[in-house]
Amino acid sequence: MSRPAEPDYQDIQALARFGHGSLPEALFLLLDITDPAKAGAWLEAAPVSSAEWLDTPPETALQIAVSAGGLRALQLDEALIEGFSEEFIVGMAADHNRSRRLGDVTDNAPQHWAWGGDPERVPGLLVLLYAKSGRLAAWREQIQTPLFNQAFNTVSELTTVDSENIEPFGFSDGISQPTIDWEGRQTSDLHRRDAYSNLLCLGELLLGYRNEYGQYARRPLLDTDGDPDAARLPAAEEQPNLQDLGRNGSYLVMRQLHQDVAGFWQFLDQQANGDPQQREQLASRMVGRQRDGTPLVESDPPSDPNQFDFHADPHGQRCPIGAHIRRANPRTGDFPPGVTGLLSRLVRIFGFGRRHPGDDLIASTRFHRLLRRGRVYGEQLSPQQALQADATQAPRGLHFICLMADISRQFEFVQNAWSMGPKFGGVQNESDPLLGNRQPLANDQPTDHFSQPTAQGPAQGIHALPQFVTVRGGGYFFMPGIRALRYLAHCATSRDKSKS
Numbered sequence: 001m002s003r004p005a006e007p008d009y010q011d012i013q014a015l016a017r018f019g020h021g022s023l024p025e026a027l028f029l030l031l032d033i034t035d036p037a038k039a040g041a042w043l044e045a046a047p048v049s050s051a052e053w054l055d056t057p058p059e060t061a062l063q064i065a066v067s068a069g070g071l072r073a074l075q076l077d078e079a080l081i082e083g084f085s086e087e088f089i090v091g092m093a094a095d096h097n098r099s100r101r102l103g104d105v106t107d108n109a110p111q112h113w114a115w116g117g118d119p120e121r122v123p124g125l126l127v128l129l130y131a132k133s134g135r136l137a138a139w140r141e142q143i144q145t146p147l148f149n150q151a152f153n154t155v156s157e158l159t160t161v162d163s164e165n166i167e168p169f170g171f172s173d174g175i176s177q178p179t180i181d182w183e184g185r186q187t188s189d190l191h192r193r194d195a196y197s198n199l200l201c202l203g204e205l206l207l208g209y210r211n212e213y214g215q216y217a218r219r220p221l222l223d224t225d226g227d228p229d230a231a232r233l234p235a236a237e238e239q240p241n242l243q244d245l246g247r248n249g250s251y252l253v254m255r256q257l258h259q260d261v262a263g264f265w266q267f268l269d270q271q272a273n274g275d276p277q278q279r280e281q282l283a284s285r286m287v288g289r290q291r292d293g294t295p296l297v298e299s300d301p302p303s304d305p306n307q308f309d310f311h312a313d314p315h316g317q318r319c320p321i322g323a324h325i326r327r328a329n330p331r332t333g334d335f336p337p338g339v340t341g342l343l344s345r346l347v348r349i350f351g352f353g354r355r356h357p358g359d360d361l362i363a364s365t366r367f368h369r370l371l372r373r374g375r376v377y378g379e380q381l382s383p384q385q386a387l388q389a390d391a392t393q394a395p396r397g398l399h400f401i402c403l404m405a406d407i408s409r410q411f412e413f414v415q416n417a418w419s420m421g422p423k424f425g426g427v428q429n430e431s432d433p434l435l436g437n438r439q440p441l442a443n444d445q446p447t448d449h450f451s452q453p454t455a456q457g458p459a460q461g462i463h464a465l466p467q468f469v470t471v472r473g474g475g476y477f478f479m480p481g482i483r484a485l486r487y488l489a490h491c492a493t494s495r496d497k498s499k500s
């Protein structure tokens with residue numbers, strides 16, 4: 001089979017390919033579109049950063065994403081908006097059942113959020129600014145022109161701090177990411193990935209490319225006969241007679257996650273009876289890595305902290321099954337290890353031959369990966385400072401951002417089934433030790449336990465784990481390809497004019 005051509009990097013927003021690690025300053029602006037024609041005029045010329053490789057790293061970057069409400073405000077036809085996925089159109093906070101599945105109840109409930117919680121007032125546009133140290137204010141001034149101020153109303157300004165890749169609880173972050181198969185080296189054939197692989201089809205990140213099922217995600221396709229402006233969009237790969245509004249774009253999920261850093265370390269200290277070594281051990285077991293990022297199971301080679309899976313630790317004696325990274329990425333293949341021949345595959349497909357009670361409860365990971373692009377906010381508190389009785393309770397946490405082609409199958413599945421799920425991998429009565437809201441289920445089943453199996457005897461259990469992370473805002477956005485963004489801008493300017 002011939003390899004597909006390289007993607008058009010000039011049409012892809014840089015954030016999909018680069019985390020902007022060399023740009024430590026960042027500011028996220030959540031905007032309402034108050035004047036569509038002016039918004040369109042600003043968007044037509046906005047210096048959006050593309051994924052094209054530059055020989056000299058950029059000093060600044062700009063990325064833009066839009067919510068379903070924002071697409072409406074930009075005058076995109078309703079029929080085209082309906083071509084996007086249902087969860088994007090409905091939004092993160094508008095459906096009570098979705099909120100329950102995501103764990104957004106009680107203190108996490110959308111009515112308490114600082115932004116995004118009121119379905120009638122979801123910000124239309126998300127503008128992400130990045131800059132080298134000391135350059136952010138000037139970059140913002142350059143972007144926030146008088147036209148910008150006439151076009152938009154700022155709903156929220158999310159500031160960030162340069163935490164040097166340490167998240168607020170004190171752990172190295174941003175270590176494990178899927179390797180995106182930009183060059184189409186791997187087929188999406190269902191039987192070539194029996195074991196865990198970190199390489200992921202481009203169609204799991206960008207719309208308009210084949211995903212891990214060998215299929216294309218749902219997205220709006222246009223006919224140039226009905227809309228001559230659509231000619232500026234790329235052609236759809238599987239239907240070249242149609243233009244693709246989704247191609248080279250990604251969904252962007254954003255959640256503002258407040259972290260109770262003092263509560264986290266003080267609880268662990270109490271569990272460890274003040275013993276610093278036990279405290280660190282418990283913290284690392286909750287995350288699944290030591291604070292410096294070393295995984296709790298051996299990686300091979302040891303110099304690469306991302307080359308491991310959990311098959312040699314089926315009962316979670318080294319890395320508890322419920323640890324954050326094991327829930328967020330169980331590193332499973334399509335079949336458990338040792339299942340290679342046709343016969344043993346069939347045995348597994350029909351549900352026989354389970355070796356561990358959790359085997360069949362964890363789906364193959366390659367269908368549920370996320371590309372994380374979050375940034376930290378708030379004044380940092382070291383674990384030592386957090387242990388002091390007078391540790392400050394300032395707003396601090398993570399502006400969690402992830403990119404994907406299917407919000408439901410990727411972000412929502414990981415958040416709901418794996419992170420919040422109280423029956424993950426055979427463990428009961430638990431949810432993610434970092435993220436869980438600790439609320440009992442409808443049948444009163446608790447979710448506030450955390451078990452650490454030991455080689456010597458029964459699992460050591462913690463009960464009454466407090467809530468350490470609280471949701472303070474969130475939304476579903478679409479980060480379009482750059483040509484699609486210019487098309488949206490053009491819709492806003494031309495249609496708004498034609499109305500007057």
Ligand code: HEM
Nearest residue numbers: 167171172173174175176257325328329398400414415469
């Ligand atoms: C305040 C909240 C959070 C904190 C403090 C946190 C912390 C961490 C840390 C320390 C790691 C290990 C470092 C790494 O591999 O990069 C990690 C990994 C990860 N987290 Fe989180 N995280 C948070 C929220 C979330 C959420 C909401 C999700 C998704 C629903 C998520 C998904 C992941 C994934 C997919 C990984 C990589 C797992 C792997 O591939 O090994 N995290 N997180």
